[in-house]
Amino acid sequence: MLRKLVSASVFLLAATAAAQQRSIFDVDDFVDPRQHDTAVFASRLVLGAANNYVDDTRPLHRDARFLHIANSVYWSAFQFDYKHSEVRADAPPPIRVCNCSPPIYFPPVPASDEVPLPPRPGGKDTVQIGWYGGKDLKLRYRLSASNQNIATDLFYPNTNGPAGTLHGHERALGVEGDTYIPYIGFGTVNVARTVRSGTADDRTQSELAYTSRLPGLSVGKILVRGLITVGGVSGRGARGVNVVSPIFEAFWHDQTTRANIHLAWNPMSTRSGRNGWETQHQIALFIDRGIVLFRKH
Amino acid sequence: MYKPIVFAIVLATSVAATAQTPGSPFHRIEVIVNGSSCGDIPDEIFIVINAGEGHEYTLTKAGKNTWAGDVGTWLPKSFGIARWEAKNAAGRVTECLSGQGLERTNILRFTFGRCYRGQEVTFTTVPGTLTSRYVREQEPCKETVRFRGSETARFVGFNAEDVRLQFGPPDARRGLLVNALVEKKKLVVRRDWVVHALAAQRNRGDGAQSNLASNAIDLDDKKFAAIDFKSVTIGVR
Numbered sequence: 005m006l007r008k009l010v011s012a013s014v015f016l017l018a019a020t021a022a023a024q025q026r027s028i029f030d031v032d033d034f035v036d037p038r039q040h041d042t043a044v045f046a047s048r049l050v051l052g053a054a055n056n057y058v059d060d061t062r063p064l065h066r067d068a069r070f071l072h073i074a075n076s077v078y079w080s081a082f083q084f085d086y087k088h089s090e091v092r093a094d095a096p097p098p099i100r101v102c103n104c105s106p107p108i109y110f111p112p113v114p115a116s117d118e119v120p121l122p123p124r125p126g127g128k129d130t131v132q133i134g135w136y137g138g139k140d141l142k143l144r145y146r147l148s149a150s151n152q153n154i155a156t157d158l159f160y161p162n163t164n165g166p167a168g169t170l171h172g173h174e175r176a177l178g179v180e181g182d183t184y185i186p187y188i189g190f191g192t193v194n195v196a197r198t199v200r201s202g203t204a205d206d207r208t209q210s211e212l213a214y215t216s217r218l219p220g221l222s223v224g225k226i227l228v229r230g231l232i233t234v235g236g237v238s239g240r241g242a243r244g245v246n247v248v249s250p251i252f253e254a255f256w257h258d259q260t261t262r263a264n265i266h267l268a269w270n271p272m273s274t275r276s277g278r279n280g281w282e283t284q285h286q287i288a289l290f291i292d293r294g295i296v297l298f299r300k301h
Numbered sequence: 302m303y304k305p306i307v308f309a310i311v312l313a314t315s316v317a318a319t320a321q322t323p324g325s326p327f328h329r330i331e332v333i334v335n336g337s338s339c340g341d342i343p344d345e346i347f348i349v350i351n352a353g354e355g356h357e358y359t360l361t362k363a364g365k366n367t368w369a370g371d372v373g374t375w376l377p378k379s380f381g382i383a384r385w386e387a388k389n390a391a392g393r394v395t396e397c398l399s400g401q402g403l404e405r406t407n408i409l410r411f412t413f414g415r416c417y418r419g420q421e422v423t424f425t426t427v428p429g430t431l432t433s434r435y436v437r438e439q440e441p442c443k444e445t446v447r448f449r450g451s452e453t454a455r456f457v458g459f460n461a462e463d464v465r466l467q468f469g470p471p472d473a474r475r476g477l478l479v480n481a482l483v484e485k486k487k488l489v490v491r492r493d494w495v496v497h498a499l500a501a502q503r504n505r506g507d508g509a510q511s512n513l514a515s516n517a518i519d520l521d522d523k524k525f526a527a528i529d530f531k532s533v534t535i536g537v538r
Contacts, residue, residue: 031513031515032513032514032515033514033515033516034509034510034512034514035516035520036475036503036509036517038475039517039520039521040520044516044520046516046519046520048515048516076516141508142508142509143509143510182509182510191510192510217506218511219504219505219506219511220504220505220511220513221504221505222497222504225497227500227501227513228504229511229513255504255513257496257497257515257518259493259496259497262522264513264515264518294515294516294519295519296516296520296523298524300527
């Protein structure tokens with residue numbers, strides 16, 4: 005009964021809200037409930053860098069470094085997560101603003117029919133609650149909420165004097181659900197809504213995407229897999245499918261240090277009303293190391 | 302030298318394996334084996350029927366291509382697999398089929414038409430005191446055998462069934478897929494390779510989405526350390 009209530013609640017929320025497409029460094033945290041019969045706590049640190057960093061289908065057009073901490077509790081068929089990430093990149097050009105109303109910012113932000121820029125790299129907090137369903141085939145349904153505070157320093161055009169600071173944020177709410185279709189395989193449906201406000205580039209986007217999870221391969225001790233995300237994202241002047249984002253990942257678990265090394269290549273294509281299809285190649289190299297605690301028999 | 306004796310094993314996976322209940326109307330089992338892949342027909346048949354995790358019974362030849370026997374308990378309508386020893390091979394195993402109930406005569410009849418080559422597989426764990434299980438799966442048939450130290454599974458048809466090894470305290474885990482190890486001829490498997498093999502299974506999408514979950518890998522690693530698992534040797538012939 006409880007499971008039915010939870011699954012019904014998750015699907016109701018899915019109808020009205022939304023999961024942001026996860027960052028390339030947000031490592032998989034799917035733990036099949038059949039793998040544990042007591043509660044499990046896991047804490048994980050991820051460190052790395054990305055070339056042509058992309059944040060939620062929005063290319064930054066710069067490289068970035070990142071630190072990510074993920075804390076998860078697996079209990080029965082439930083999973084609770086708190087994640088914090090810090091992304092850093094070379095400073096963008098300073099934003100200048102005229103002393104006028106409404107304010108005009110320079111350099112100009114992408115137009116409403118272009119792919120938006122992501123928020124300035126910074127810290128982001130995410131909480132998630134997930135539930136694993138299914139008997140022989142385990143499927144996870146997860147609700148995510150994230151917040152990133154964004155402080156934007158403004159300068160006057162000619163004097164370079166400070167013109168104040170904008171204190172805004174970007175918030176996202178999303179739901180994702182695994183699917184299994186015979187002969188096609190596993191996939192994940194994401195629905196998300198992201199709202200950025202109080203910045204020089206306020207934007208809103210809704211996204212509906214399907215990520216196909218192709219069966220991975222092992223080459224010696226290296227595990228290789230591919231994900232293909234296809235979806236539609238609003239707020240870029242192009243209706244229908246406007247994001248095609250495959251990720252090819254190589255993964256190596258070092259038994260001695262118990263660290264995991266990831267190399268991921270993400271040739272992401274996005275379509276906007278003004279510029280049509282554009283492709284950005286994101287390449288990330290990162291390492292994760294965690295601790296896992298559980299009660300022994 | 303070929304003995305005109307074939308061992309046939311029927312594994313019946315029952316929903317409710319209790320005896321003498323209204324849902325368990327069958328007291329006699331008949332197995333009919335047809336098909337060119339199934340080899341010679343034996344004069345005498347030994348049958349093993351599994352209810353729940355396994356009970357063995359014997360059937361004897363009752364006619365052309367037919368073996369029958371009263372199993373001494375009441376059985377529900379079940380799925381089953383037949384296995385037997387074969388000439389010039391370690392054995393044969395059939396596909397998993399539902400028995401046809403002949404309620405008036407209390408006979409549960411299985412008619413198998415497709416057979417696969419079976420092999421004898423021995424598992425030996427270090428430490429030898431470790432409680433383990435092997436699970437043979439050919440949907441919807443499933444057979445679990447517990448053992449400590451060493452055990453042999455007979456007539457394993459790797460082309461038809463999945464064999465998994467589970468180590469340590471029982472729970473509902475899926476286990477290490479032996480088929481992939483046999484295919485790779487990786488027959489001595491230490492803890493670090495078991496952890497890798499389980500990660501590779503998850504990466505292939507074994508029972509869930511394909512994933513490279515670091516937490517799952519660390520959890521396996523810690524659990525094997527907790528039970529002091531060192532290695533398993535798999536012998537196939």
